[in-house]
Amino acid sequence: MLSSRRLARARWVQKTVGVIAAEYLRFVHLTSRTVTVPGDIYERAGADLPVIIAMWHGQHFMAPFIKKDGHKAKTLISRHRDGEMNAVAAEWLGVETIRGSGNHGGEFHQKGGVSAYFQMLNALSEGYNVALTADVPKVSRVVGPGIIRLARDSGRAIYPVALASSRRKVMDNWDRTTINLPFSLIAGVVGDPVRVTAKASESELEDARVTLEAALNAATERAYAIADRKAEDSPRG
Template identity: 30%
Template sequence: MKKIKTYFIYLFALILVLVINITLRLQVFGNDKLEELKAEGKSLIFTFWHGKMLVPIYYFRRKGYYGLASQSRDGEYISRVLQKLGWKVVRGSTSKGSVKSLLKLIKTLRKGNHIAITPDGPRGPRHKTKPGTVYLAKKSNSVIIPVGVALSKRKVINSWDRFHLPYLFAKAVLFFGEAVEIESDINQSEIEKKVAKVDKHLMEAEEEAKQLLNR
């Protein structure tokens, strides 16, 4: 019964992601800078808030990117949806103590792959980047790319992340914000400053996405 329940929840989530995104009127801005970074041989760490994941996980489908899904039951549903959309998935989190998953992602990035994570996931606090995100970039010589998401019409779910569920046929904007470079020799206090910088750039990307949506 547990396996049957997991399958049907996964199937419902997948159908929801597909139907909503197929009907969205999506515009994407700032992606030209990504090709420049890739041409320089940089691996990219795309970051977007946990509550805004529904549009990015579809946009990044079938690109061979790696995603991170927690070991929880909710993580199992997300992992299955991501894999069906063509993602490669590492199970774990960027929270303290998740050394195994971080090491896997570091190896993945060092091989020239790109990943996408929700830096405030899997359980919050909301809109607060965990240090593991910066640690990943530091150890893999990767660049963090903040992704802002804006929706014209959505249902905001009463969950810890205030999950945004777009309405069918809503307008949506994805905006790739200013890249955050992480030097490999920074110390702990500098890591904390970089964490704050990622938060700042993510919020700026969110605001820019909203501005673009309203134009």
């Protein structure tokens, strides 16, 4: 008999789960109302395209639906077993994937980080928006240095993005993984872009890291306030 662990590694199982997850997210999107703040963000960001999209771990499941028609997008997804299912879901929803993950100890090669880093640089140079979670694995809500270096080396701006739904299930794990539920009000909040110059010093890189962390926290707080109708500009009814 196959063990549950071996079964979960089977390609057909991963693909099936990934497709089901993607269609579930599509159902959430279709049955929910979405509010974007600022409302003209696509026009504002137009001159910066392609951009780096930063999100927190566990808060990113609805991200494929922020892609506009005509925009090319790739997302960084880990090589872990769960990452395989996430990759299937992302690709099913029209977002190409780059496989690899960061390492807060800096040993990028252990998880395919070097290859993934250069793939992200290449994608940006080819006009793809690149989305990734900014916090390093197992250290929630702390921005790692990798995304800041990506901005420095690519010359592209980082846009902090938060998505929150009024109906949700929050898991009791390290990144507070949030399962968005159907028939929600979904708030998408985008903070001011963070820019890093090619000649940024180590202290300037750290300043950018702290700035991005604060921007992501602020966007997340506002997204949840709007979704929960606690913000002054939350839609009524």
